[in-house]
Amino acid sequence: MNITLYGTRGSIPVASKETRKYGGNTTCLYIESTQDDAIIVDAGSGIRELSAYCLKNKKQDLTLIFTHYHWDHMQGLPFFAPLYLKGTTITIYGPDKEVTPDKALFHQMMRPYFPTVSWRDVPSSILYKKATLKFRVGSITIQTIPTNHPNYTIGLKFTEGKNSFAFLTDNELLARNHITPYKKFVDFVKNTNFIIHDAAYTEEIYKTRLGWGHSTYTQVMQLAIDAGVDHVIFTHHDPPTTDQAIDTILRDFRKKYPRKTIEAAADGKTINFK
Numbered sequence: 001m002n003i004t005l006y007g008t009r010g011s012i013p014v015a016s017k018e019t020r021k022y023g024g025n026t027t028c029l030y031i032e033s034t035q036d037d038a039i040i041v042d043a044g045s046g047i048r049e050l051s052a053y054c055l056k057n058k059k060q061d062l063t064l065i066f067t068h069y070h071w072d073h074m075q076g077l078p079f080f081a082p083l084y085l086k087g088t089t090i091t092i093y094g095p096d097k098e099v100t101p102d103k104a105l106f107h108q109m110m111r112p113y114f115p116t117v118s119w120r121d122v123p124s125s126i127l128y129k130k131a132t133l134k135f136r137v138g139s140i141t142i143q144t145i146p147t148n149h150p151n152y153t154i155g156l157k158f159t160e161g162k163n164s165f166a167f168l169t170d171n172e173l174l175a176r177n178h179i180t181p182y183k184k185f186v187d188f189v190k191n192t193n194f195i196i197h198d199a200a201y202t203e204e205i206y207k208t209r210l211g212w213g214h215s216t217y218t219q220v221m222q223l224a225i226d227a228g229v230d231h232v233i234f235t236h237h238d239p240p241t242t243d244q245a246i247d248t249i250l251r252d253f254r255k256k257y258p259r260k261t262i263e264a265a266a267d268g269k270t271i272n273f274k
């Protein structure tokens, strides 16, 4: 399994010289299995850049998993070129508790919100499948867990052979009115090679953001410690968080936890299994 991060910013894309290092595109993750299965998680603005890779490598059978339908997780979809290619099949998984994926995406691409083509008229073939607690795409097994977020959202764990990682974006680990208690997240990420987890806030900012559905760097580190996971990647960077702020956070946390590998997600970053 190879992983490339195409979008790592939370809430809204940002474009400034202060955020160039970690990037400003909203959530999109690309996973390719050893058998060439192509899995995309979320269609934030980062998915536009994934188009070029898919076209160049003739990826005609794609799986797209939505964690939820907040704008920052689907706003890039109308600009995903493979959608407009006849002969391409896109299998979509996503929560259907509040809205079905079809309806969420149809609304986004309906006139007057999108000018050219309606969601249900795109030339590619779209299939819908249910994101159950455990399902398989090619050689990868995917497990899901509801996260603590204002609208129904799923966290994901990917396993191929002995390699696995968890991707938990838009999750408030210690939410007061939780859907999933903290302990269940500990069990969920246990034995993974690494976790990519929402770390939008410092402890200071979190005090003013209770119930917004995001976690702090400290909470994510605690999760890694409690689950015995040695490699942590912070993601869903808050829009005002600068490269310099992220660098400072990384420096402090690496000093505090020298045995852990601590990184920040960055647009374009690839992650390989050792």
Ligand SMILES: [Zn+2]
Residues within 6 Å of the ligand: 010, 011, 027, 070, 072, 073, 170, 236
């Ligand atoms: Zn988000």
Ligand SMILES: [Zn+2]
Residues within 6 Å of the ligand: 068, 070, 149, 170
């Ligand atoms: Zn969200």
